Amino acid sequence: MDVANLHDRTALVTGAGSGIGRASALAFARRGANLAICDVNETSLAATETEARRLGVSVVARRVDVASAAEMQAFAGAVHAEVEAVDVLMNNAGVGLGGGVLETSLEDWHWIVGINLFGVVHGIHHFVPAMVRRGRGGHVVNVASMAGYVAGSLLPAYTTTKFAVIGLSESLREELAPHRIGVTAVCPGIINTGIIEASRMRGAQATEAARAEMKRSFTRRNYTPERVAENVLRAIQRNRAVAPISPEAWTFYYLKRLFPGFVRFLGGQLTKRQTAAARRGSD
Template identity: 40%
Template sequence: MEQLNGRVAVITGGASGIGLATARRFADEGMKLVLADIEQASLDRAVAEFRDRDVPVIGLRTDVGERAQVQALADAAWDAFGAVHVLFNNAGVAVYGPVQEMKHEDWEWSIRVNLWGVIHGVEAFVQRMLDQDEEGHIVSTASFAGLVPNSGLGVYCVTKYGVVALSECLYRDLRGTKLSASVLCPMLVKTNIGDSARNRPEELGGSSMVRKRNQEEQESLQGRTLQAPEVADRVLRAIKRRELYIITHEESREFVRRRFERIDRSFDAVS
């Protein structure tokens, strides 16, 4: 999908972090933008930024955990621009702590946003994109934690492993069509996800049910911290090259290799 000028991109979590950085890259390519975010003030600022640049853009406050709201986002995109060519399922949240300490609300909130949010995006957009019979691409944000287990991120890993599996299956199922799919698997990126509890619904525990990493845990994290624009560059390249896996950190390779070596060794016990 080399030609992006004049095409339409929908980005959830589009008002900050990786979503906003990628929106800026898309705008540089001449794309029209549909931004979705749960934070209205941030969304308004992002929309204003692009309008100041004369970029065709609309913004819609969207809770991706609500199927009806994602469907409304799709309707708004087609109503505004008549087509969608890139869907970036990017909205996400994180909770931290050992699996055995997680509350039901931690699981429900994380799965609702991180996994159901992507499922809702696929449900609302993909068939309509296929019906257009034009080139298109679906990108979904997972994580390094969707490829390798991370201590203290069990709930997050479960959701992100799901996003990886969904994307891999979607990539296969779209073979022979004009669409393709990618899954973004970064390590640390400078975004607001560490403060995602600011948007946690009260009925699912609110911001009071937050356990943050202590200093020792924070310092034990592996890998560099990238800036969001660096990740946006990789997303753009993957769309143009129809790459399935979007890996941002070279240092994640060793951890992935060791995981699959452990799996491979388990076959030695088969007899």
């Protein structure tokens, strides 16, 4: 899909109140796209809406929990009252969960699978059929992660959801190709957003000191959501199947293919380092 000029197009972004969702929604708007945006956080969503309207585009903004099929269906009703179908569907809303499998409760699993995987399923279920019916093509962007192809014991539940999002995206890509609808799983690395504050932490990582240390490492890395948004646009333009974003995401993408054992070793070392840092922080 050509993203050079998005006038008369509609881009839908979930989780548009903050971070990657907010930056991507505004990047679509800067290219002229009208927006359909949602978030569970009404205040931050309203701020994105105001900034988008300043760019002169029209906006449908709703408070929606993407984990709720009913709320996503109602959102689809509101969007499809304005346009026959969206042109870009970006399933972005997501949350983090640190801690081992042994430390993760069933409620935690339902929470993260509900948002990170069912949120994407709901987006596809409620918006893609209209895109197909309209017959004008388009693009689906599912926000996975570098943790969608590199596994380790720090984030097993999060990793599970992101592996699933890549599998779903690759499957859907084949199915939608005849309809000229591209599908991309974008896989950012370490991005400086609000995700750490909103994450649940379990086990050794479940201290404010460990959270603060993790937040510092994301801030030090300082790869901005605006850079992610530029890469999302490029991935749509090139119709990439899987798009790593940031140098570390690319490095692990290739390392995993060439040296999977080495990547497992690095993952183990990283876990040891993080666990030691968490212990130091809580002493």
